[in-house]
Amino acid sequence: MQLVVTMDTLVENQHFFPNANPYDLGYKSVAVNLSDLAAMGAEPRWLTLSLTLPDINHDWLRAFSEGCFALANRFNLSLIGGDISKGPVSITVQAHGLVPAGKFVKRDTAGIGDLIYVTGCLGAAGFALKQIKEGIQDNIDFRDESECLHRPQPRVEAGLILREYITSMIDVSDGLIIDLGHILELSNVGAEIMLKSLPMTENLAALQNETAWEIALTSGDDYELCFTVPEKLDQTVIRKIEAFCPLTHIGQITGDNRLTLMKPNGEEWNCTTSGYQHF
Amino acid sequence: MQLVVTMDTLVENQHFFPNANPYDLGYKSVAVNLSDLAAMGAEPRWLTLSLTLPDINHDWLRAFSEGCFALANRFNLSLIGGDISKGPVSITVQAHGLVPAGKFVKRDTAGIGDLIYVTGCLGAAGFALKQIKEGIQDNIDFRDESECLHRPQPRVEAGLILREYITSMIDVSDGLIIDLGHILELSNVGAEIMLKSLPMTENLAALQNETAWEIALTSGDDYELCFTVPEKLDQTVIRKIEAFCPLTHIGQITGDNRLTLMKPNGEEWNCTTSGYQHF
Numbered sequence: 257m258q259l260v261v262t263m264d265t266l267v268e269n270q271h272f273f274p275n276a277n278p279y280d281l282g283y284k285s286v287a288v289n290l291s292d293l294a295a296m297g298a299e300p301r302w303l304t305l306s307l308t309l310p311d312i313n314h315d316w317l318r319a320f321s322e323g324c325f326a327l328a329n330r331f332n333l334s335l336i337g338g339d340i341s342k343g344p345v346s347i348t349v350q351a352h353g354l355v356p357a358g359k360f361v362k363r364d365t366a367g368i369g370d371l372i373y374v375t376g377c378l379g380a381a382g383f384a385l386k387q388i389k390e391g392i393q394d395n396i397d398f399r400d401e402s403e404c405l406h407r408p409q410p411r412v413e414a415g416l417i418l419r420e421y422i423t424s425m426i427d428v429s430d431g432l433i434i435d436l437g438h439i440l441e442l443s444n445v446g447a448e449i450m451l452k453s454l455p456m457t458e459n460l461a462a463l464q465n466e467t468a469w470e471i472a473l474t475s476g477d478d479y480e481l482c483f484t485v486p487e488k489l490d491q492t493v494i495r496k497i498e499a500f501c502p503l504t505h506i507g508q509i510t511g512d513n514r515l516t517l518m519k520p521n522g523e524e525w526n527c528t529t530s531g532y533q534h535f
Numbered sequence: 536m537q538l539v540v541t542m543d544t545l546v547e548n549q550h551f552f553p554n555a556n557p558y559d560l561g562y563k564s565v566a567v568n569l570s571d572l573a574a575m576g577a578e579p580r581w582l583t584l585s586l587t588l589p590d591i592n593h594d595w596l597r598a599f600s601e602g603c604f605a606l607a608n609r610f611n612l613s614l615i616g617g618d619i620s621k622g623p624v625s626i627t628v629q630a631h632g633l634v635p636a637g638k639f640v641k642r643d644t645a646g647i648g649d650l651i652y653v654t655g656c657l658g659a660a661g662f663a664l665k666q667i668k669e670g671i672q673d674n675i676d677f678r679d680e681s682e683c684l685h686r687p688q689p690r691v692e693a694g695l696i697l698r699e700y701i702t703s704m705i706d707v708s709d710g711l712i713i714d715l716g717h718i719l720e721l722s723n724v725g726a727e728i729m730l731k732s733l734p735m736t737e738n739l740a741a742l743q744n745e746t747a748w749e750i751a752l753t754s755g756d757d758y759e760l761c762f763t764v765p766e767k768l769d770q771t772v773i774r775k776i777e778a779f780c781p782l783t784h785i786g787q788i789t790g791d792n793r794l795t796l797m798k799p800n801g802e803e804w805n806c807t808t809s810g811y812q813h814f
Contacts, residue, residue: 259538261615263629265585267622306544306627312814336540342814343546344623348585350542535591535621 257354262292268345273388278316280406281347282323288429289351290331290410291479295427297361297419298353300331300412305338308346331412359419361483364442366424370484370509372447374455375411375501378432379468380404382475383460400457408479413500418483421493425483431474431531433515436482440515449473449507452520469525473517476532484509536633541571547624552667557595559685560626561602567708568630569610569689570758574706576640576698577632579610579691584617587625610691638698640762643721645703649763649788651726653734654690654780657711658747659683661754662739679736687758692779697762700772704762710753710810712794715761719794728752728786731799748804752796755811763788 266285268274286303293300305324309316328335333351384401392398411427418425424443426435432449440447451465454472461468480501488505489497497503510516517525545564547553565582572579584603588595607614612630663680671677690706697704703722705714711728719726730744733751740747759780767784768776776782789795796804 261583261629261631263583263585263617263627265587265618265620265625265627267587267620267625270620270622304540304542304629306542308544308546308625338542339544339627340813341544341546341549343549343625346544346546346587346622346625348542348544348618348627350540350583350629352540534619 258357258360260293260296260298260353260355260360261350262289263348263350264288264292265346265348277406278319279323282320283327283407285347285349286324286327287408287410288479289349290327290412291408291427291429293351293353294410294412294415295361295425295481296353296355297359297415297425298355299416300333300351300353302334302336302352303328304350305335306341306348307338308341308343310342310344355419361419361422361425363424363426363439366439366443366445366484366509367486368445368509368511370423370486371488371505372436372449372482372484372507372509373489373503373505374428374432374480374482375414375503376478376480377404377455377457378428378478378480379460379472379475380457381408381477382471383457385475385477386471398459401459405477409501410479411481411501414481414497417493417496418481421489422483422485425481428478428480428482429476431476432482433473433527434531437515439484444513446510446512446514446516447507448510448516448518450518451525453504453506455502455504470527470529473527474529474531537636537639539572539575539577539632539634539639540629541568542627542629543567543571544625544627556685557598558602561599562606562686564626564628565603565606566687566689567758568628569606569691570687570706570708572630572632573689573691573694574640574704574760575632575634576638576694576704577634578695579612579630579632581613581615581631582607583629584614585620585627586617587620587622589621589623634698640698640701640704642703642705642718645718645722645724645763645788646765647724647788647790649702649765650767650784651715651728651761651763651786651788652768652782652784653707653711653759653761654693654782655757655759656683656734656736657707657757657759658739658751658754659736660687660756661750662736664754664756665750677738680738684756687756688780689758690760690780693760693776696772696775697760700768701762701764704760707757707759707761708755710755711761712752712806713810716794718763723792725789725791725793725795726786727789727795727797729797730804732783732785734781734783749806749808752806753808753810
């Protein structure tokens with residue numbers, strides 16, 4: 257087996273609001289790391305956690321722990337160590353996974369003609385964040401999107417199945433344009449995405465087309481898998497994955513070294529934004 | 536081999552001053568993690584780094600990287616990944632090491648009658664911090680202590696040699712009383728420390744006795760190794776270790792489940808403080 261590690265930090269005011277629900281924070285800080293392991297086709301095994309807090313609040317810590325372990329227990333992960341410090345709220349998790357030697361999925365191996373798929377929906381977390389920023393609190397009308405924002409589902413099982421069939425994979429944390437862009441750049445290829453195929457929640461799909469496409473392609477925080485495969489996935493494989501999450505064919509790898517977004521009418525669309533910027 | 540991991544976070548205003556030298560910060564953020572690996576008798580192999588910064592300052596980043604790699608290169612360590620986020624300055628490093636199966640050194644295995652040793656000097660970093668807090672800037676008069684505070688030497692080589700001979704070990708990051716206290720509590724034993732044997736720099740030893748003892752025992756940030764051994768170390772072993780750092784016998788493990796500090800006149804001394812408190 258080969259050891260795979262990934263480390264992600266969530267910082268108050270940058271990745272979450274100051275009054276964020278501590279259960280959700282615990283859950284999400286584990287989820288975003290498991291999503292990175294999933295994108296390599298790795299089986300998660302252990303976690304470490306460094307927690308920085310302005311003070312010790314036992315209720316907060318209890319809820320945070322419950323959130324962490326809700327997800328850690330589902331995958332039978334141990335929290336094996338870490339650190340605790342005083343300071344502005346910040347959460348760093350490192351996840352450790354195993355993958356059979358040579359089987360880990362890379363980003364620089366997409367081939368011209370490969371089909372491009374994504375799991376789940378794109379833009380759901382971004383839609384929920386937009387609602388919250390516009391002062392519309394979580395409610396039943398966008399419960400699905402709110403769940404995606406606060407408790408993203410790392411596609412661990414899908415990653416484990418897919419690693420046998422695919423040529424490259426990444427998780428969509430900064431938005432599809434940026435993250436698929438990493439695969440394109442590293443593989444020295446281009447891609448054509450069919451905008452009408454982007455999987456969206458009903459609420460997002462109900463928005464004006466260009467608004468919906470922009471949210472789906474650039475808002476990030478999705479933690480869905482985007483991968484490339486030399487030919488259409490076999491129905492047996494699709495059924496195995498769809499036991500865990502939806503799967504959508506959204507485009508194809510091309511040889512022209514750019515990302516082309518095709519509107520339903522066959523015209524090209526220019527997206528004016530790119531995605532989540534770390535700075 | 537067994538994999539050993541450790542994670543330490545340094546937070547601005549808590550672990551370092553806002554105007555801290557970025558080279559020193561890079562160096563120290565790696566050093567404190569290697570010190571933890573040294574205390575387990577592990578050979579360091581890889582690092583991950585999560586860096587949170589309010590903005591991108593290329594000069595700062597260059598100096599920080601130079602500090603990290605000054606130490607990483609000495610031990611032939613790769614920085615294999617990490618994260619970067621916007622926010623209040625915070626540095627989390629995880630170090631990964633290897634140790635032959637079953638050879639890693641634990642904290643719950645000190646035996647009654649074992650001798651207690653420490654590497655290097657105690658309280659040097661604390662002395663330097665005290666000078667800085669009293670407004671005395673770094674100068675030639677406490678250059679040694681300032682070096683201990685800003686660029687602590689992780690005792691990696693000593694840990695690798697010692698793992699063959701010792702019963703327990705810890706690194707002194709929160710002060711000897713607290714850190715030796717972890718060994719005592721976990722091993723269900725006590726200890727007697729001879730205050731006259733505490734290794735100190737000349738500047739620290741020149742202070743009034745009780746002030747010097749308190750700094751040596753409680754100020755933390757030393758990153759020296761404290762370990763227990765069933766009988767006096769062989770001269771050959773001592774010479775091997777002293778090629779890297781001084782070694783001092785400071786006391787003995789006892790059966791009475793408390794830490795006793797013995798003054799040179801044979802009386803017991805009560806230290807009124809304990810050590811670094813994370814909160």
